[in-house]
Amino acid sequence: MLARLLTETLVIWVLFFLYVWLCTVPLGPVGGAFYYEQDIQDRLVELGLITHERIARRRRVALVSGLVAVLAVLFACVCVINGARGYLDIVWQTYVLFALMEAFDCVVIDTWWVALSGWWDIPGTEDLRASYKDWRTRLRAKVPRICLGGIPMAFILGGLFWLAAHLL
Numbered sequence: 001m002l003a004r005l006l007t008e009t010l011v012i013w014v015l016f017f018l019y020v021w022l023c024t025v026p027l028g029p030v031g032g033a034f035y036y037e038q039d040i041q042d043r044l045v046e047l048g049l050i051t052h053e054r055i056a057r058r059r060r061v062a063l064v065s066g067l068v069a070v071l072a073v074l075f076a077c078v079c080v081i082n083g084a085r086g087y088l089d090i091v092w093q094t095y096v097l098f099a100l101m102e103a104f105d106c107v108v109i110d111t112w113w114v115a116l117s118g119w120w121d122i123p124g125t126e127d128l129r130a131s132y133k134d135w136r137t138r139l140r141a142k143v144p145r146i147c148l149g150g151i152p153m154a155f156i157l158g159g160l161f162w163l164a165a166h167l168l
Helices: 002-031 038-046 053-081 087-116 136-167
Strands: none
Touching: 002 053, 002 087, 038 053, 053 087, 053 136, 087 136
C-alpha cells in the first residue's frame, strides 16, 4: 500500500506541476497574476498589463478546473485504484495524498519556482517583490496548513468519496 501511495504521489506531483505550468507559462507571469497579492495585481493593472476583470476570470477558471482536477485525481487514487471503501481508509489515504501534494506545492512551486527563480519577476513590480520572494515566510505559513489544514478537508472529502464510492 505504501509503495502504491508513493507512486500515486509522484504521478500527482507531475500532474500538479503540469496544471500550474499550463495555467501560467503560456501567458507568462502576468497570466498568473491571480496568484500574486492584491498590491501586485493593482500595479499590473496600473501598468496596463492586465485588467482586474481578466485576473478575476483567470482566477475563477484556475480555481474551478484545479478543484475538479484535484477531486477527480484523489477519488481515482483512493477509491478506484486503491479500492478503499471504508470511511477511515478513505480519510487517511486522502489526507496522505493531499498533504504530500501540498508539500510539493510548498517546496517546488512556491519556494523553488516562485521565490527563488526569476521567472515570476515582472518589470515594474520590483519594489513589491518581497511579498512573493520571501520563501521563509511562505514556508512558515504553509507548513501548518500542510500538517493541520488537510485534516478537516480529509474528513469532509472522505465522506463525499465514501458516498460516491458506495453509489458507484
